[in-house]
Structures are given as structure tokens and as C-alpha cells.
Amino acid sequence: MKIRKAVFPVAGLGTRVLPATKAMPKEMLTIVDKPLIQYVVDEAREAGIEHFIFVTGRNKGVIEDHFDRMFELDATLAARGKKAEMEILARDQPEAGAMSFTRQQAPLGLGHAVWCARDIVGHEPFAVVLPDELVLNTPGCLAQMIEAAARLDKNSNLIAVEAVPDHLTHQYGICGVGKRDGNIFEVDGMVEKPRKGTAPSNLSITGRYILQPEIFNVLETLEHGAGGEIQLTDAMIGLAKKQKFYGVEFKGERHDCGSKAGFLRANIAYAMARPELRDGLRADLKKYLGK
Numbered sequence: 001m002k003i004r005k006a007v008f009p010v011a012g013l014g015t016r017v018l019p020a021t022k023a024m025p026k027e028m029l030t031i032v033d034k035p036l037i038q039y040v041v042d043e044a045r046e047a048g049i050e051h052f053i054f055v056t057g058r059n060k061g062v063i064e065d066h067f068d069r070m071f072e073l074d075a076t077l078a079a080r081g082k083k084a085e086m087e088i089l090a091r092d093q094p095e096a097g098a099m100s101f102t103r104q105q106a107p108l109g110l111g112h113a114v115w116c117a118r119d120i121v122g123h124e125p126f127a128v129v130l131p132d133e134l135v136l137n138t139p140g141c142l143a144q145m146i147e148a149a150a151r152l153d154k155n156s157n158l159i160a161v162e163a164v165p166d167h168l169t170h171q172y173g174i175c176g177v178g179k180r181d182g183n184i185f186e187v188d189g190m191v192e193k194p195r196k197g198t199a200p201s202n203l204s205i206t207g208r209y210i211l212q213p214e215i216f217n218v219l220e221t222l223e224h225g226a227g228g229e230i231q232l233t234d235a236m237i238g239l240a241k242k243q244k245f246y247g248v249e250f251k252g253e254r255h256d257c258g259s260k261a262g263f264l265r266a267n268i269a270y271a272m273a274r275p276e277l278r279d280g281l282r283a284d285l286k287k288y289l290g291k
């Protein structure tokens with residue numbers, strides 16, 4: 001199964017990190033020195049993705065600008081001999097023509113956002129990557145999933161899953177676990193936010209998916225679910241009646257950057273992974289921990 005396209009839903013309101021997201025997209029929040037959206041595009045490029053589809057909305061134009069060339073900046077950096085900075089800008093940019101932008105006119109849920117990409121995806125399997133979730137690992141989470149997909153039947157769907165503490169399963173989408181082969185298992189049922197004590201496992205659905213195009217037919221027919229939104233999990237539950245779903249327990253540390261505490265933790269984790277920042281940050285943190 002060849003996965004060429006990835007969908008990045010970036011049309012949400014980011015209410016959990018207000019007021020940061022009042023005038024700025026959540027996906028442009030910075031971890032160390034790069035916006036979230038750049039991390040996930042880099043992860044997708046590393047995984048071999050060739051086309052990057054952004055589902056945007058109001059106030060999200062700066063995401064499109066981020067991947068554009070800035071002639072004035074390039075010219076100024078060149079005039080000042082700032083070669084390293086010029087290389088960073090050139091490195092971060094996907095090839096011309098490799099990006100598409102479509103619009104979700106109202107934030108009607110993740111499922112609806114994915115459905116908005118249907119014409120650009122066409123009839124082929126594709127990845128969905130949520131930019132507010134980062135996984136710190138090499139190879140990246142999506143590369144691990146694409147590698148797993150290559151070993152499965154070509155009509156398979158895959159979900160990245162992560163173990164959560166048993167007493168917190170009611171806050172997540174949870175997978176039932178069927179036949180297992182190492183870190184990959186057949187999904188035996190999915191349930192969104194199970195009541196306490198009823199979860200089929202502690203494996204939660206995270207923000208990386210590989211889906212078959214038939215998901216669009218299911219999304220098309222879905223009623224608005226929890227919170228008046230069209231949920232991707234509901235569509236996956238529908239598609240699971242006809243196609244196989246596999247869970248992939250990926251390697252790496254996941255960071256939910258859409259919450260304030262998760263965002264701060266991610267900044268520390270990513271900074272500590274940078275040799276040029278690590279020692280200084282460790283000393284600074286010690287100072288604050290003593291307070």
C-alpha cells in the first residue's frame with residue numbers, strides 16, 4: 001500500500017489554549033523554534049509523503065504564508081551573509097505544487113474536516129496527521145505506521161495507539177484488541193470516551209491515521225455526534241463493519257500540544273533533545289525546581 005498524501009486538519013478553534021489562539025492559529029504555536037505545523041509536515045516528508053493537504057479555516061492564512069517564500073526576508077538574509085538561516089528556510093519548505101489548501105467553513109468536527117479533503121485525496125489510501133500532537137522519535141510515528149501498512153493487506157486502515165493509565169480511559173477513544181503480531185493488532189471495536197470501568201483496553205486512539213478512501217462515503221452519511229460535531233471515530237466505527245482496522249503501538253514520546261500543560265512539557269522535551277540547548281536549560285530548570 002503506497003501512501004502519497006497526508007491531510008492536516010487545521011481549522012479548529014484551539015479553545016483549550018486561549019487566549020494564545022484568539023488571533024493566531026494553534027498550529028502556529030512554537031515548540032522551541034518551529035511551529036507545530038512544521039514538525040508534522042517534516043514528519044510526513046520523512047515518511048515519504050508527496051502531497052500535503054491542509055484543511056484550513058478563518059484566521060488560518062498565516063499557515064499558508066509559513067510555507068511560502070518570503071522574498072524580502074531571503075534578500076535581507078542574503079545581503080547580510082546569513083547562510084545558516086537561509087538554509088533553514090529552504091530546508092523547511094515542501095516542493096512547489098506539493099501543497100493543497102482547502103477550507104472548512106465552520107469547525108464542525110475532525111470528521112467533517114477530513115471530509116472536506118475528499119476531492120483532493122481522490123480514490124487512494126491517505127494519512128491524517130493532527131498537528132497538535134507531536135511524537136518525539138526517529139523514525140517518526142507516521143513512518144512507523146507506513147512501514148506497518150506495507151506489511152498488511154492493501155485495504156487496511158491503521159490507527160496509532162498509545163497506552164494510557166486505566167483510570168483515565170474515559171477521557172479517550174479506546175480500541176478493543178484482537179489478534180496481535182508484535183506492536184500491531186487487529187482492532188476489535190472502538191469506543192469514544194467509555195464510561196468508567198467499561199473500556200475494552202487502555203489503548204487510546206491518537207492523532208495519526210492511515211485511512212481508505214471509503215471513509216468519505218461513511219462521513220457523508222454521518223449525523224452530528226457528541227458536541228454537535230462530526231466525529232472521525234464515529235466514521236471509523238462505521239467503516240470497521242466493512243474493512244479491517246489495525247492498531248499500531250508506536251515508539252516515541254507523544255505530546256498533546258493542544259493543552260497548556262502538554263504544550264509546556266513538549267517545549268521542555270524538545271529543547272532537552274537539542275544538544276545546543278540542553279545544558280543551559282537543565283541549569284535553568286534546576287533553579288525553578290528549587291523554588
Ligand code: UTP
Nearest residue numbers: 009010011012013014015016107108109110113
Ligand atoms: P482538536 O479538538 O484538538 O482541536 O482537534 P480544536 O478543536 O482546535 O481544539 P480545542 O479542543 O478547542 O482546544 C485536532 C485537530 O483537528 C483540527 C484542529 O485544528 C486540530 O489541529 N480540527 C478540529 C479541524 O480542522 N476542524 C474541526 O472542526 C475540529
